[in-house]
Structure formats: structure tokens, C-alpha cells
Amino acid sequence: MLEQVKYYEDYEIGEGRETVGRTITETDFVVHAGHSGDFFPHHLDEEFCKTLPFGKRIAHGTMVFTIGVGLTATIINPVAFSYGYDRMRFITPVFIGDTIRSKVEIIGKEVMEKRPGYGRVSERLTVLKHSGETALVADHIYMVEMKS
Template sequence: MLEQVKYYEDYEIGEARKTVGRTITETDFVVHAGHSGDFFPHHLDAEFCKTLPFGQRIAHGTMVFTIGVGLTATIINPVAFSYGYDRMRFIKPVFIGDTIRSHVEIRAKEVMEKRPGYGRVTERLTVTNQKDEVVLVADHIYMVEMRS
């Protein structure tokens, strides 16, 4: 991982980056179910899923979110902190064998009036599959130190 000090003033609206891909496996489904406690048949029961419109198991939305965010975690900024996520939507299903990648783009900046010395930076996370179809979107909000 790369460490990069980037203050609020350094962020520019429209600045973007893309990640490498990550292929989703059956092991991902099983491990995520174990960690989350979500053993819903839509994720784990292949025979049940054959009776559904998609005809196969569907990845946990929270797993797609976790992996999608993890793909972006390549830069450590010691003056920025995750403040949370807004507007998360699961747009299309992800299946075993799909390869996802993430794209992040700075969408907004604002001074945090109640936290002097900090600004809020909103980054749009878009996760796509191997067909370049959007499967998930969310806004990641950072609390970032200001220079002055």
C-alpha cells in the first residue's frame, strides 16, 4: 500500500481512479455467509436457486460492497478518515465466476462547520462486472483534515 498525505484542499471534483479486477468464487460466498450469519438460500442453495429467475446463486450484496470497497484500499492517507457511506444500491446481481472492479470519483466537497479544521469529501464508488455493467453504487464520505 502507498501512503499519500492528501489534505482537503488537495481533492478535486472529478478526480477518479479504477481498480484491478477480482473474480468472485464459491469460497467467497461460504466465507461471507459464515462471517455475516446470512445463510439465505438465495446465496447458498444451488438447487433452490434453479427455480428462481436468475437460475443460480446470487452474491450477498454486502459481500459485493465489502470486496468493492476493499479493491479501492490501495492508498493510506493519514489525514483522512472514513465518515460513512450513503446511497448504497445493489443494481444487478453478481454470480460465482463474475469479475468485479471498482471506480471511484470525487463528487463533492464541503467544509464541516461543526468540526473546525476538517472538510467532508464525497467519493462515488461504482462497482462493475466483466461486462462493464454497474452492479453496485454508493457514496463514500471522508472526513479530511484541512491545511490551515
Template sequence: MLEQVTYFEDYAIGDGRHTTGRTITETDFVVHAGHSGDFFPHHLDAEFCKTLPFGQRIAHGTMVFTIGVGLTATVINPVAFSYGYDRLRFVKPVFIGDTIKSRVEITDKEVMEKRPGYGRVTERLTVTNQKDETALVADHIYMVEMRP
């Protein structure tokens, strides 16, 4: 991972980047179920899922979110901290064998009046599948130091 110091003033609305892809496997389903405790049949019971409209197991939304965010974690900015996520939506299901990738784009920035020396930067996360269909969207909010 690279380290890159980017202060609040350096962020520009519209800036963004794309990640490489990651193919989702059955192992991902099983490991995520074990970590999260979510053993719902929609994710793990292939026979049950044959009776549903999609006809196959559906990835945990929280897994798609976790992997999608993880794909973007390629640069360490020592003056920025995750402040949380807003407006998380599971738009389209992800299946075993799908390859997802992420893109992020700066959509908003504002000075944090209650935290002198910091600004808030909002980055829209969009996770897509191999057909470039949107599977997930969320707003990642950062608290970023202002230039000294």
C-alpha cells in the same frame, strides 16, 4: 500500500481512479455467509436458485460491497478518515465466476462547519462486472483534515 498525504484542499471534483479486477468464487460466498450469518438460500442453495429468475446463486450484496470497497484500499491517507457510506444500492446481481472491479470519483466536497479544520469529501463508488455493467453504487464520505 502506499501512504499519500492528501488534504481537503487537494481533492478536486471529478478526480477518480480504477482498480484491478477480482473474480468472485464459491469460497467467497461460503466465507461471507459464515462471517455475516446470512445463510439465505438465494446465496447458498443451488437447487433452490434454479427455480428463481436468475437460475443461479446470487452473491450477498454486502459481500460485493465489502470486496468492492477493499479493491479501492490501496492508498493510506493519514489525514483522512471514513465518515460512512450513503445511498448504497445493489443495482445488478453478481454471480460465482464474475469478475468485479471498482472505480471511484470525487463528487462533492464541503467544509465541516461543526468540525473546524476538517472538510467532508464524497467519493462515488461504482462496482462493475466483467461486462462493465454496474452491480453496486454507494457514496463514501470522508472527513479530511484541512491544510495546516
């Protein structure tokens, strides 16, 4: 991972980047179900899912979120940390065999009046399927140290 010191003042609205792809596998489904305790048939029961509109198992939304965020974790900024996520939406289902990639874009900045020396930077996370369809959208909020 690359370390990059980037203060609040250094962030520009509209800047962004896109990650490499990652193909979703059967193992991902099983491991995520085990970690999360989410064994709903929508994710694990192939026969049940044949009776549903999509006709096959759908990835856990939380798994798509986790992998999508993980794909963006290639830069360590020692003066910033995650403050949380807002407005998460699962737009299109992800299936075994789909390749996803993430795109992030800075969409907002504001000084944190109650935390002197820090600003809040909002980054739009979009997880895309190989087909170009949007699978997930969420806003990642960072608390970032100011230069002065």
C-alpha cells in the same frame, strides 16, 4: 499500500481512479456467509435458486460491497478517515465466476462547520462486472483534515 498525504484542499471534484479486477468464487460465498450469518438460500442453495428468475446463486450484496471497497484500499491517507456511506444500491446481481472492479470519483466537497479544521469529501464508488454492467453504487464520505 502507498501512503499519500492529501488534505481537503487537494481533492478535486471529478478526479478518480479504477482498480484491478477480482473474480468472485464459491469460497467467497461460503466465507461471507460464515462471517455475516447470512445463510439465505439465494446465496447458498443451488437447487432453490434454479426456481428463481436468475436461475443460480447470487452474491451477498454486503459481500460485493465489502470486496468492492477493499479493492480501493490501496492508498493510506493519514489525514483522512471514513465518515460513512450513503445511497448504497445493488443494481445488478453478481454470480460466482464474475470478475468485479471498482471505480471511484470525487463528487462533492464541503467544509464541516461543526468540526473546525475538517472538510467532508464525497466519493462515488461504482462496482462494475467484467461485462461492464454496474453491480453496486454507493457514496463514500471522508472526513479530511484541512491544511490550515
